[in-house]
Amino acid sequence: MLLTLTTTHRPATDLGFLLVKHPDRVHSFDVPTGTAHVLFPDSADDRCTAALLLDVDPQRLSAARGGRRQQSAPESFTLGQYVNDRPYAASSLLASALAKVFRSALRGESKDRPELAATPLPLEIHVPVLRGTTELVTSLFGPLGWRVTAAPIPLELELGGDSRYVDLRLSGDLTVAAALNHLYVLLPVLDDAKHYWVAPDEIEKLLRAGEGWLAGHPEKELIARRYLAHRRSYATSALEQLDRTEGDTVDVAEDTGADEEAELPVARKQSLAVQRREAVVAALAESGAARVLDLGCGGGALLGALIKDKRYTEIVGTDVSSRALDLAHQRLHLDRVPERQRDRVKLWQSALTYRDDRLKGYDAAVLMEVIEHVDPPRLPALEASVFGHARPATVVVTTPNVEYNVLYEGLTGMRHSDHRFEWTRAEFAEWSARIAAAHGYDVSLRGVGDTDDTYGNPTQLAIFTRKEAA
Incomplete structure (x- = not known):
């Protein structure tokens, strides 16, 4: 060969x-x-x-x-x-x-x-x-x-x-x-x-060779399962370790400065992926939403956080990828949870650049790290479909702040190979203001993650509130 x-x-x-x-x-x-x-x-x-x-x-x-x-x-x-x-x-x-x-x-x-x-x-x-x-x-x-x-x-x-x-x-x-x-x-x-x-030491081989790219790979579950010869316990162990570093490979910038209190026990720093998810959950809680859409839900990380909170009576995850929806179904253990809890969750295949009547009438929708994966010429279609057609009362959007990328040592280009663009804070603010004005929303902006005096936060978050719903 x-x-x-x-x-x-x-x-x-x-x-x-x-x-x-x-x-x-x-x-x-x-x-x-x-x-x-x-x-x-x-x-x-x-x-x-x-x-x-x-x-x-x-x-x-x-x-x-x-x-x-x-x-x-x-x-x-x-x-x-x-x-x-x-x-x-x-x-x-x-x-x-x-x-x-x-x-x-x-x-x-x-x-x-x-x-x-x-x-x-x-x-x-x-x-x-x-x-x-x-x-x-x-x-x-x-x-x-x-x-x-x-x-x-x-x-x-x-x-x-x-x-x-x-x-x-x-x-x-x-x-x-x-x-x-x-x-x-x-x-x-x-x-x-x-x-x-295949023995247990294969898990370490996989994690070592996959360092820096496997945790954020959309097919990481399939990769772990096949690489570890379909040994369920091995794959589960590998995925649990990968989840601790979930998100883009450069999500958390390391502080290389001297720690003056290094001898004191300190809490383990949360990854940006976790901070981002918690910020979205907090924004949804503030909105008072009960029926929520996770648009572009991927493998279901956010859905897993929402299903734990009883305030959400209906949780819908959508994705254009049937494979992603299968992974979300597995992650949420929908085959094993009680029927009452299972009935709260729906998984639908849907493309965000096309109007879908099923998405109308919800209290809130989330686009978490989604828009940067859409080709710029297709963004107007997404905007019309989400803000113009579905029109949830609240829309929460997160996206990377490209200005912050200079703080990631060794990063060249964008944070993920599938990103079509990454915006500055000014560009995201301009886009948010334009969308709000065009579709009848008010908008407020926040940062997620460690704040740098010059470059801001690694993640940008916008909360859109429909005016007639306010």
Whole structure:
């Protein structure tokens, strides 16, 4: 099986320093399931490609399993251990080889080019054969900043149609360490069949490789479940640890100054995600709302907070993604809660840029970290649908304050790869005032999170109150 990593950074041959491999040599490594080779088919100042080629030995692969079939093994038939796609389709075998041969690069370490190791570079990745669908591959790599091209591999002409494999190409500006860690986690996730027995230490491997990106990934539940071979207790443990750092990877700025009272016990600082959620809940409580919409509810974090408060007699979560609604359903344990509590919650698939009569007549609606994910030309449609058609008595909106981004060390660009824009405080105030005037609302603005004298708060919050409802 094959994986290539290419850069056009100049000099492109610096890729050899980052991978700790000389471009003029072929490097071979013995791995439990065969032999891994690293070579550079292209090595010039303007373009350099490193290839990882894994030659799988079926007998060694069978011995490495110790005769045990993995929980989700695809080769679960009589001759499956000999007749299978393991030698050519990218899987956990390739991820394990990657971890061995690029160990320093995965950690972001480079003795010769330390500054370059921390710098996003123009990268291209090619995996010629990978199990999965175009949609799944895009949903996994797209939120991480990659431009994804996943072409289905056709079956033989006699059979017709497409196989269950894709030819994957990724491009984007990322650090080499980030790129390798994405592959290390997501190749086994897409294959969904680890070649070795999954033990509890796999949780730590997942969290370590997913540091800085997995907690905020929209498919983190699926990733955890598949990476941990569908071991429910392991996945639950991993997700609980990820939830402690829920939100964008840069949500909480670290105070690097000296703590004069470091010897005193202090309370653990809340993440911005938690502070934001609590600010929204407080705004809803002030409004006196009983029937609430969470528009763009995602995996249901806010819904989980609302369902605990008996003042809310009807709670509706909407999202354009059916997958997100499934995750919200699981998160709220709607299959197990008492019927009276379950009847308070509804989950609807709905696009915010289209009018939906079901959303009319509610006391309050929340757009928490939603508007920045909408393409600017589509914002007027969202405004008309929420403020003009649904017209709840109160609307609570949160969005990042782009001015605050300078306080996040190492952040380049926006806080999340799926953000279409991030506004200054003046831009958000102007938008809020325009929406209020156009649709008959009063509006007040607040900040959420630590306050900086120059840059304000990391999150901006607006509370719109309909005038005839005031």
